[in-house]
Amino acid sequence: MGVNLNAAFAYSRAWWPLILLLTFTIPALAEFFREEWSTDNQSHGPIIIAVSSYLFYFKLRGFNVESPSNLEIFYAGLLTIIGVMFLVAGRVIDLPAMSGVAVIATIATGVILSGGSAALRKTWFPIFFLLFMIPLPATVVSYLTAPLKLVVSSGAVMILSAIGEPVSRQGVTLNVGQYKLLVADACAGLNSIFTLEALGLVYLSLIESASKARTVLLTAAILPISISSNIIRVVALSLITLYLGDEAGQGFLHGFAGMLLFLIGLVLMLVVDALICRILVLLGVIKNA
Amino acid sequence: MLKKLAMLFVCSMWLSSYIGSELVVPKTLYAQAHPFPKLENAVKNTYGNWIVDPNSRTQIVDPRLASVLAETYTDQVSRTYVDQAGRRIMLSISYGDDQRRSKLHLPRGCYEGQGYPVVSERMRDLDMRGRSLRVHEMIARRGDSEQEYVTYWVVYGNQLASEAFGSRVELFSQQFKGVIPDGILFRVSSIGGTDEQFSANYDFLRSLFHDETSAFFRRLIPERA
Numbered sequence: 001m002g003v004n005l006n007a008a009f010a011y012s013r014a015w016w017p018l019i020l021l022l023t024f025t026i027p028a029l030a031e032f033f034r035e036e037w038s039t040d041n042q043s044h045g046p047i048i049i050a051v052s053s054y055l056f057y058f059k060l061r062g063f064n065v066e067s068p069s070n071l072e073i074f075y076a077g078l079l080t081i082i083g084v085m086f087l088v089a090g091r092v093i094d095l096p097a098m099s100g101v102a103v104i105a106t107i108a109t110g111v112i113l114s115g116g117s118a119a120l121r122k123t124w125f126p127i128f129f130l131l132f133m134i135p136l137p138a139t140v141v142s143y144l145t146a147p148l149k150l151v152v153s154s155g156a157v158m159i160l161s162a163i164g165e166p167v168s169r170q171g172v173t174l175n176v177g178q179y180k181l182l183v184a185d186a187c188a189g190l191n192s193i194f195t196l197e198a199l200g201l202v203y204l205s206l207i208e209s210a211s212k213a214r215t216v217l218l219t220a221a222i223l224p225i226s227i228s229s230n231i232i233r234v235v236a237l238s239l240i241t242l243y244l245g246d247e248a249g250q251g252f253l254h255g256f257a258g259m260l261l262f263l264i265g266l267v268l269m270l271v272v273d274a275l276i277c278r279i280l281v282l283l284g285v286i287k288n289a
Numbered sequence: 290m291l292k293k294l295a296m297l298f299v300c301s302m303w304l305s306s307y308i309g310s311e312l313v314v315p316k317t318l319y320a321q322a323h324p325f326p327k328l329e330n331a332v333k334n335t336y337g338n339w340i341v342d343p344n345s346r347t348q349i350v351d352p353r354l355a356s357v358l359a360e361t362y363t364d365q366v367s368r369t370y371v372d373q374a375g376r377r378i379m380l381s382i383s384y385g386d387d388q389r390r391s392k393l394h395l396p397r398g399c400y401e402g403q404g405y406p407v408v409s410e411r412m413r414d415l416d417m418r419g420r421s422l423r424v425h426e427m428i429a430r431r432g433d434s435e436q437e438y439v440t441y442w443v444v445y446g447n448q449l450a451s452e453a454f455g456s457r458v459e460l461f462s463q464q465f466k467g468v469i470p471d472g473i474l475f476r477v478s479s480i481g482g483t484d485e486q487f488s489a490n491y492d493f494l495r496s497l498f499h500d501e502t503s504a505f506f507r508r509l510i511p512e513r514a
Contacts, residue, residue, distance in 0.1 A: 171404030
């Protein structure tokens with residue numbers, strides 16, 4: 001499967017509307033990158049974009065591009081007007097979520113003007129998936145993160161007491177021995193949930209034969225998997241702090257624990273997926289694993 | 290042909306929206322035209338029968354929490370007052386001069402995060418020396434039998450905006466008018482066991498806001514538009 005330069009050239013010529021419109025999304029995306037995506041809470045943005053681009057390419061392999069009809073062009077124009085209103089409003093009231101919607105509207109417009117509604121139907125999922133890169137307002141993030149933080153801290157305390165360590169909890173602050181550990185927003189794992197979901201979808205699309213049931217079940221399972229990994233990370237960091245001191249807990253090992261958490265999450269995801277397959281085969285929902 | 294025209298339309302719409310939004314983005318701070326009084330000086334140590342509790346002067350705050358607070362608010366004051374009957378009121382006023390850069394945090398999140406679950410929250414209309422004041426009454430659990438009775442309200446610019454949803458709309462509409470609002474979070478609370486505890490809060494408020502002509506009063510309890 002070599003790269004046919006002529007075919008690639010013809011392909012980009014057909015998709016020039018989308019390519020051109022993508023350049024218009026760069027200022028908005030750059031702002032997201034500077035602001036929301038650089039925080040611990042919402043660093044999943046670029047990963048979602050990478051995954052979405054991959055899914056985009058995947059869906060469009062071998063797709064014959066047809067020019068849009070006049071009606072479709074008209075709809076694209078309407079979509080642009082809506083998108084532009086969202087962009088201006090989003091900037092005036094400082095709600096990047098609205099600018100994010102505008103970016104997605106632009107991409108959809110580019111797809112329609114390149115390949116009509118047929119292309120839009122083919123790529124509806126990667127476009128829909130982009131919704132997860134939209135920077136959320138701080139209040140929404142707090143609203144989602146607060147219960148997650150409580151679950152992670154109480155889960156960690158349960159495990160630590162079960163293995164006999166001296167630990168108590170005051171809200172989201174853990175008292176471990178003589179140390180106080182604050183379960184911060186990053187530990188709640190909001191962005192690791194999003195990232196694991198994204199990677200889960202890539203994993204499933206690589207398998208190609210994944211049934212709907214398997215996709216739904218795995219997507220649902222990733223939420224508890226992610227929370228569990230975060231609980232394990234807090235437990236690990238608490239033990240490190242307790243036995244190796246505060247500096248160890250806050251220093252290099254903190255980042256290391258983060259990576260470990262992620263690997264644990266990925267491994268758990270593969271394990272759970274294997275289990276899901278076994279169950280689905282047993283139930284006769286799918287033919288083979 | 291139509292496709293090329295459409296692309297021209299779309300691209301020019303996007304270009305003009307980027308340029309247009311730069312022009313329309315609010316840049317004036319409300320706080321610049323309406324400076325906020327320095328809280329340390331504006332809030333006195335005596336109000337009628339209420340005096341600052343000398344024993345509660347120093348507060349040890351977790352340094353991480355202190356840095357979060359310093360980032361969010363540009364001015365803050367926290368004092369505990371006692372009256373002759375021994376009732377204790379905790380007063381906390383937090384001010385942020387730029388609600389675009391950093392928005393004030395509503396009490397519910399702070400209380401829950403520190404381990405004081407919120408038991409209930411409701412709205413209440415008060416009359417404070419001729420001005421209507423709509424406040425939140427929030428009850429948080431402090432111990433086995435004790436609860437903290439919190440009365441708070443929020444002011445953006447010159448508008449009282451306590452309702453959760455309404456306050457967002459208020460923030461947006463002020464920005465659409467080209468002004469970046471400042472934000473005041475006013476909070477009084479006391480510890481008790483029954484709803485009656487709220488009346489202690491209001492007794493204190495009536496003493497605190499004894500002078501309806503003062504700038505302090507007019508800023509913290511703005512007139513309804």
